[in-house]
Amino acid sequence: MTVPLIRDRSPPAAGPHAADAAFMHGAIALARAQMGRVWPNPAVGCILVADGQVVGRGATQDGGRPHAETVALESAGPRARGATAYVSLEPCSHWGHTPPCADRLIAAGVRVVHVALRDPYPAVDGAGLRRLAAAGIAVSLGLGAAAARDVVAGFFTRVATGAPLIRRVRPAARWPGRPEVPPLGFDALARSLPDGRTVRLTAQIPFARARDVTGIAGCACCERGADHAAGHDFDLPLGEGGDDLRFAMGRLGLTRVAVRADDPLAARLARQSGPIGDAPHAANGPSGDPLTAFRRTPPWP
Ligand SMILES: [Zn+2]
Ligand SMILES: [Zn+2]
Secondary structure: OOOOOOEEOOOOOOOOHHHHHHHHHHHHHHHHHOOOOOOOOOOOEEEEEEOOEEEEEEEOOHHHOOOHHHHHHHHHHHHHOOOEEEEOOOOOOOOOOOOOHHHHHHHHOOOEEEEOOOOOOOOOOOHHHHHHHHOOOEEEEOOOHHHHHHHOHHHHHHHHHOOOEEEEEOOHHHOOOOOOOOOOOOOEEEEEOOOOOEEEEEEOOOHHHHHHHHOOOOOHHHHOOOOOOOOEEEEEEOOOOOHHHHHHHHHHOOOEEEEEOOOHHHHHHHHHHOOOEEOOHHHHOOOOOHHHHHOOOOOOO
16 A cells, blocks of 8 residues: 655755754654553654744553554644644554544644554554645655664564564573562563463563453452562463463453563463564663663753
8 A cells, every 4th residue: 555745764864854854763662662562552752843842742651552643742732833743653544442543643733743663553544644745744754764663573573473572581690689570671471380380471561551452451450459570470271381371361451571581481381382582682671670771861962
């Protein structure tokens, strides 16, 4: 499907467009800082610029709502009129719990929208770009695409396959006393329990946040009102441990799941449903504490 009035553009090295690339990378940094906290939605960042100044910024909030564009538009207020928006993923075009972000950008009077990536989610998939263009907004697609794709790789995998992206992480030696913490940028850590029949998923946000999207009950820890500083637990039957488990995690809404390399689950998943790649070095917590590393302030443009 072709999208009218949209052109691909790679980040230019110099000249007036260098500022565009810097603002887009700022939006991507906002998205990156929310990785692991927004499933079942993708982590998105948005920056609004007027007269060369940042007037609004936002990222997808915990549990996936509100969306980045809404947060950025609210922070900009009337300064959004005539502004240029930099968004790391195509603005949504469908009514969910709130009006679509494409409509909000149009209503706010944004004049130019740079989008890094088209959203493959079937309810969007180019419709957000077309809606903006039809409203007379100048739209570009592709600025910062490679960096933006890294942030939403788990979401894209779940849209394409129904299962989350699964990556091996180094054993817990770097997280003394907190082996259950999901590592940097992951929605959840999956580990096999000693009973040999159960996989425990530990996530940074309550499973209840995804409940109205996935229809699956929330985590027992939140129902009990327990304090879970280290994460929220949800148990799944191990079953055959291969594709069944992958798709069960996908139905929960998880987009990016870590398995420790020393957990028998890693070998079992690999044996039954194909090789599992290693997480990038950063996911293993460069500071020794994945949560500290995870929450560091992104660089602003
Ligand atoms: Zn949206
Ligand atoms: Zn909980």
